[in-house]
Amino acid sequence: MIPAAFDYHKATSVAEAVGLLKEHGMDAKILAGGHSLIPAMKLRLNQPELLIDISGIADLKGIKDEGRKLVIGAACTHGAIASSAEVNKDAPILAITAKTIGDIQIRNKGTIGGSIAHADPAADWPAALIAADATIEVLGGGGSRTIAATDFFTGIYDTALEEDEVIIAIHVPKVSSTFTSAYAKFFQPASRFAIVGCAVVMEMKDNYCVSARVAFTGVSDMAFFDEKVSSALAGKSLNDETIAAAAAQAAQGVDTLGDHFASEEYREHLAKVYAERAIREAIA
Amino acid sequence: MKKQINLTVNGKAYSHEVEARLLLVHYLRDELRLTGTHVGCDTSSCGSCTILMDGLAVKCCTLLAVQADGANITTIEGLADNDSLHPLQEGFREEHGLQCGFCTPGMIMTAADLLSTNSDPSEQEIRHALEGNFCRCTGYHNIVKSIQYAANKINNKEVAS
Numbered sequence: 404m405i406p407a408a409f410d411y412h413k414a415t416s417v418a419e420a421v422g423l424l425k426e427h428g429m430d431a432k433i434l435a436g437g438h439s440l441i442p443a444m445k446l447r448l449n450q451p452e453l454l455i456d457i458s459g460i461a462d463l464k465g466i467k468d469e470g471r472k473l474v475i476g477a478a479c480t481h482g483a484i485a486s487s488a489e490v491n492k493d494a495p496i497l498a499i500t501a502k503t504i505g506d507i508q509i510r511n512k513g514t515i516g517g518s519i520a521h522a523d524p525a526a527d528w529p530a531a532l533i534a535a536d537a538t539i540e541v542l543g544g545g546g547s548r549t550i551a552a553t554d555f556f557t558g559i560y561d562t563a564l565e566e567d568e569v570i571i572a573i574h575v576p577k578v579s580s581t582f583t584s585a586y587a588k589f590f591q592p593a594s595r596f597a598i599v600g601c602a603v604v605m606e607m608k609d610n611y612c613v614s615a616r617v618a619f620t621g622v623s624d625m626a627f628f629d630e631k632v633s634s635a636l637a638g639k640s641l642n643d644e645t646i647a648a649a650a651a652q653a654a655q656g657v658d659t660l661g662d663h664f665a666s667e668e669y670r671e672h673l674a675k676v677y678a679e680r681a682i683r684e685a686i687a
Numbered sequence: 688m689k690k691q692i693n694l695t696v697n698g699k700a701y702s703h704e705v706e707a708r709l710l711l712v713h714y715l716r717d718e719l720r721l722t723g724t725h726v727g728c729d730t731s732s733c734g735s736c737t738i739l740m741d742g743l744a745v746k747c748c749t750l751l752a753v754q755a756d757g758a759n760i761t762t763i764e765g766l767a768d769n770d771s772l773h774p775l776q777e778g779f780r781e782e783h784g785l786q787c788g789f790c791t792p793g794m795i796m797t798a799a800d801l802l803s804t805n806s807d808p809s810e811q812e813i814r815h816a817l818e819g820n821f822c823r824c825t826g827y828h829n830i831v832k833s834i835q836y837a838a839n840k841i842n843n844k845e846v847a848s
């Protein structure tokens with residue numbers, strides 16, 4: 404399969420990439436790892452006239468410690484995030500999640516910015532970033548702004564990004580050692596995308612859950628913060644009963660996806676099962 | 688529109704004008720005639736097109752040749768040291784890690800990435816590392832043994848004879 408012809412430009416700065424997006428509008432696409440875009444172009448589902456490669460922009464590739472948060476460049480690969488000592492220590496939910504994406508080869512090329520811009524409803528990053536309470540820094544023709552991860556995903560392959568905006572970095576609040584995290588994922592066996600993925604970040608004092616953030620991917624058109632499960636955990640001593648009661652609230656009131664991988668009813672069931680698994684794993 | 692690319696493949700420098708849409712796997716196979724890198728699925732699933740790009744295993748059916756500008760690439764043809772096989776190649780021979788051999792170059796290049804970061808992987812870690820590589824013949828068991836053979840050899844441990 405061969406993509407339709409296009410022009411290619413390797414950008415040397417984000418400002419240059421934004422300028423080109425502004426100039427070419429819908430005809431241009433950012434290229435990061437290419438591991439969502441190139442397959443779509445090979446199938447001719449996508450036929451941009453210009454690809455703007457951002458993989459050579461050094462500013463987009465670092466992981467910086469900014470005191471109370473980590474700032475992860477949009478062009479960091481899943482693999483670089485999975486193996487980063489800073490991320491494993493200060494934002495473990497991201498490292499745990501990164502390790503479940505695709506396979507070694509995909510993790511070596513695919514980037515966090517590319518994944519969230521693409522916003523596949525079965526992608527893993529969205530759940531982790533919502534559970535981590537991350538914010539997304541973008542730059543566009545109208546200047547720079549930040550968008551909370553909870554507001555970023557707006558539908559199937561749809562985000563709050565404007566046409567001429569480039570994702571610069573993901574800001575992730577650091578967690579202390581009183582926090583515990585887990586990601587439980589029901590793998591689509593061939594692609595390894597999430598049929599259902601549940602990310603949990605909780606602050607614990609012994610058995611007592613001080614606060615909790617639970618988020619899902621795969622269940623619905625877009626990843627979401629599960630308010631009900633999160634608040635059912637906060638302020639409780641966690642035991643079989645309280646965990647089961649919280650997990651039973653999973654994905655209530657969301658419009659559940661049904662497809663040839665899993666029906667709506669099955670996904671609703673999986674959401675409860677994977678919420679319970681993630682909570683148990685977090686405190687194990 | 689054609690673009691100039693300069694890259695190193697198996698230690699040799701190359702410079703070519705390529706169409707932007709040319710896939711890296713076609714550049715390697717058709718332009719450089721390095722046909723050891725296979726195309727199984729053409730959809731980034733099977734891993735038979737795996738090569739090392741700047742030391743990392745990647746599926747080059749899902750990369751453009753222009754993305755490899757400036758890169759240092761190793762394909763299966765570049766793994767042996769002249770006449771002496773790489774420990775992974777030796778392992779696949781000794782442990783019967785292949786039948787038809789179609790998946791083998793990709794298996795070996797993925798295993799090379801694994802061993803570069805974890806020279807003594809457990810069986811579980813080896814199986815985990817091969818998630819993106821399919822073999823339709825062997826049932827994987829001997830592939831795992833072949834990689835263990837290579838790890839042992841690299842670590843100067845005794846290898847089964």
Ligand SMILES: Cc1cc2nc3c(=O)[nH]c(=O)nc-3n(C[C@H](O)[C@H](O)[C@H](O)COP(=O)(O)OP(=O)(O)OC[C@H]3O[C@@H](n4cnc5c(N)ncnc54)[C@H](O)[C@@H]3O)c2cc1C
Pocket residue numbers: 432433434435436437438439440441442457477478503504505506509512513514515516517518519520521525526527528568569570571594595596597730731732749
């Ligand atoms: C075989 C296979 C298995 C996979 N398995 C999984 C899995 O288990 N879980 C999972 O979550 N994902 C999975 N993926 C998807 C993978 O993680 C992709 O790498 C990722 O979705 C896209 O990242 P990329 O850097 O390759 O983006 P690209 O393909 O380069 O770009 C994707 C889209 O994002 C836009 N874009 C990229 N970067 C930016 C930016 N900085 N600002 C604005 N827009 C941008 C592009 O214009 C394009 O529209 C899989 C992919 C493959 C091929």
Ligand code: FES
Pocket residue numbers: 725726727728729730731732733734735736737746747748749
């Ligand atoms: S041919 Fe590239 S992964 Fe199958």
Ligand code: FES
Pocket residue numbers: 784785786787788789790791821822823824825
């Ligand atoms: S040896 Fe035939 S596909 Fe693996």
